[in-house]
Amino acid sequence: MSIAGRFAIAGVYEHPSRFSPDKSEFQIMAECAKGALDDAGLQLSDVDGLFAASMTMGAMGIIDLAEYLNLKPDYLDGTNIGGSSFVAHVIHASAAINAGLCEVALVLYGSTAASSSMAIGTGGRGGAGPAESFISPYGMTTVGSYALYAQLHMNRYGTTSEQLAEIAVAARHHASMNPNAKMRQPITVDDVMSSRVISTPLHLLDCCIISDGGGAVIVTSLERARDLAKKPVIVLGAGEAAVHQEIGSPDLLTIAAKQSGAKAFGRAGLTPAEMDFAMLYDSFTITVLATLENLGFCQPGEGGDFVSGGRIKLGGALPLNLDGGGLSSNHPGMRGIFLVIEATKQLRGEGDVRQVQGARLACVHGTGGTIGDKHSGATLILGVE
Numbered sequence: 001m002s003i004a005g006r007f008a009i010a011g012v013y014e015h016p017s018r019f020s021p022d023k024s025e026f027q028i029m030a031e032c033a034k035g036a037l038d039d040a041g042l043q044l045s046d047v048d049g050l051f052a053a054s055m056t057m058g059a060m061g062i063i064d065l066a067e068y069l070n071l072k073p074d075y076l077d078g079t080n081i082g083g084s085s086f087v088a089h090v091i092h093a094s095a096a097i098n099a100g101l102c103e104v105a106l107v108l109y110g111s112t113a114a115s116s117s118m119a120i121g122t123g124g125r126g127g128a129g130p131a132e133s134f135i136s137p138y139g140m141t142t143v144g145s146y147a148l149y150a151q152l153h154m155n156r157y158g159t160t161s162e163q164l165a166e167i168a169v170a171a172r173h174h175a176s177m178n179p180n181a182k183m184r185q186p187i188t189v190d191d192v193m194s195s196r197v198i199s200t201p202l203h204l205l206d207c208c209i210i211s212d213g214g215g216a217v218i219v220t221s222l223e224r225a226r227d228l229a230k231k232p233v234i235v236l237g238a239g240e241a242a243v244h245q246e247i248g249s250p251d252l253l254t255i256a257a258k259q260s261g262a263k264a265f266g267r268a269g270l271t272p273a274e275m276d277f278a279m280l281y282d283s284f285t286i287t288v289l290a291t292l293e294n295l296g297f298c299q300p301g302e303g304g305d306f307v308s309g310g311r312i313k314l315g316g317a318l319p320l321n322l323d324g325g326g327l328s329s330n331h332p333g334m335r336g337i338f339l340v341i342e343a344t345k346q347l348r349g350e351g352d353v354r355q356v357q358g359a360r361l362a363c364v365h366g367t368g369g370t371i372g373d374k375h376s377g378a379t380l381i382l383g384v385e
Contacts, residue, residue, distance in 0.1 A: 004267045007094035008225035008232035009382070011040025011218035012341040018182040018211040018330055021115035025054050026068045028110030028214035033069065036216035041229030042104065048073050049102030049219075051089040053080040055111050055118065055333040065108070075102040081242075082368020083281050085109075086217070086337035087378035091238040093219040103220060107340075110214035111332035118210065118333060142370055143207060143284070147199035149372035150286040152252060154201065156301065161201050163304035164285040165192035167320075168205045168327050170313045171282065175324025177314075177354040182211050183328040206285040208326035208335075215337040217344075233344045236361075237268025237381035244374040256377025257294035257365055264363075264379035265296070272297045275381075276359040277346060278318060279339035281367040282325040290371055295363065295379070314354055322346060322354050336366030340380070347384050360384055 013035025015028055023031075029052065037044060050073040052065050062078035075096050079085060086107055093105035153159050169189055175181035187205060195204035225232035241259035243250075265271060272295055280291045289303035297318065298306040306312075312320040323329045323342040330338065343362045345351055351359075362382045369375030 002267060003094040003098050003235060004237050005234055006222055007097055007219060007235045008222045009090065009217055009235070009340065009344050010220050010225040010228045010232060011036040011042065011230065012344045013039055013216045014180070014338060014341045015110070015214040016180045018180070018213060019114055020112060020212045023112065025056065025110040025112060026065060028112070028212070029065065029108040029216070030069060032110065032214045032216035033106055033108060036106070036218050039230060040218045042218065044069065044071065046104045047071060047106045049075040049093060049096055049105035050108070051077040051093055051105055052108040053078060053085040053334065054109060055113060073102065075105070081376035083283065083334045083336050084366030084368040084376045084378040085334060087340060087364055087366035087380055088240055088376070090217060090219055090235065090340060090380060091240060091378065094235050094238070097219065097221055103224070105219040107217040107219065107337065108214070109334060109337045111334065112212045113333040114210050114212045141199070143199045143202060145370045145373055146284045146286055147202045149252065149290065150201055152372070153286065153289070156253070157304070159289070159304040161193060161203070162189055163308055164206055164289065165189040166307045167282070167285040167288045167312065168192050170307070171321050171325040171327040173313055174322050174354055175328035178324050178329055181324040181329040182209055183324070202284060202286065208283050208331040209328065211330040211332050213330045213332035215341050217337060217340050231348050231384060233347045234383050234385065235380060236383045237264040237266070237270065239263025239267070239379045241377045242375070243377070252372045253290070253300065255290050255294045255371045256367070256375055257291045257379065260377040260379040261295035261365065264381050268381040270361065270381055272363065274361055275318065275363045276361050277322060277356045278320050278363040278365070279322070279343045280320060280365050281335060281339065282321055282327050283331070283367065285327070287367060287371060288320065291365055291367065295365060314356065319356050322351060322356065334368070336368070336378070339364045339366060343382055347382060
């Protein structure tokens with residue numbers, strides 16, 4: 001049985017801090033849990049499903065978190081597929097509720113990446129699989145892999161660094177309206193182009209920031225959500241996918257979003273052209289451009305033109321990442337939960353000065369891992385009644 005249109009996000013909360021050296025991951029998660037439960041008008045005792053992942057949680061981490069929260073849930077999910085994990089958790093929670101395994105699901109993330117001095121993106125590659133033995137010794141980093149993807153896109157389609165810079169400029173424009181964003185000073189394309197090169201062709205301002213942070217999302221049935229404190233945000237469609245170095249010669253510019261997006265839009269019975277805005281993982285500017293093309297907002301090779309001319313700013317044809325994204329608001333290592341939180345606020349009409357007027361439909365897509373290499377994708381189509 002399809003989950004489309006039968007489950008909803010009933011509460012959300014984003015931790016306001018970007019630097020919390022006095023807090024642990026679990027403390028941040030607990031504070032976020034309270035915030036989301038208050039937002040929904042629920043109590044901790046209502047929660048019977050717990051979903052979480054983090055940069056440091058091990059195999060038993062989800063049980064450690066349950067103990068910290070003094071919860072004994074009927075359903076546990078510690079799926080960790082990188083930055084897309086929490087978008088996937090919303091899908092998994094809906095499926096679990098549909099199966100009668102729980103009724104109120106709490107999705108949590110917390111991180112002290114900045115205060116713990118984690119070298120995200122430049123400190124080498126994660127993972128300990130057999131393939132790493134052939135990659136890690138040669139010094140490939142996450143940013144290096146994304147830079148190679150950008151070079152290939154530029155060579156194949158003529159995409160320019162200035163077009164990528166438009167993505168960073170739009171993100172900073174939205175962050176300037178978000179009082180909790182880490183980087184709020186507006187920037188220009190020239191600012192991006194004059195920032196130092198991290199890995200050709202990606203400049204410093206093409207790369208996400210590093211921060212502490214956390215968030216929480218409450219998922220329940222649409223029927224129950226209608227009786228709670230806030231307007232339900234409905235899960236209309238969903239999809240997940242994984243890309244890896246399969247046997248043969250894969251197209252390196254095809255990312256997981258192509259598969260997960262097609263499933264999500266198909267299950268929702270909607271198209272990219274019908275979306276009022278989108279929240280897309282932005283570990284780097286090239287991540288956004290690749291995701292737009294693979295989700296079908298534009299054709300392969302058209303991403304550079306699509307993001308130019310103010311199209312992705314508030315007031316444009318497809319506003320993106322209205323909180324400022326990982327490029328300017330926060331990026332505590334795994335950012336998918338914040339995509340869901342901002343989309344929910346926008347669809348409720350709670351975006352304040354950065355509100356997309358009349359927003360009723362949104363696409364949310366999380367990416368985990370490295371595009372052009374092994375990575376995950378999770379897509380949600382969200383709407384309101």
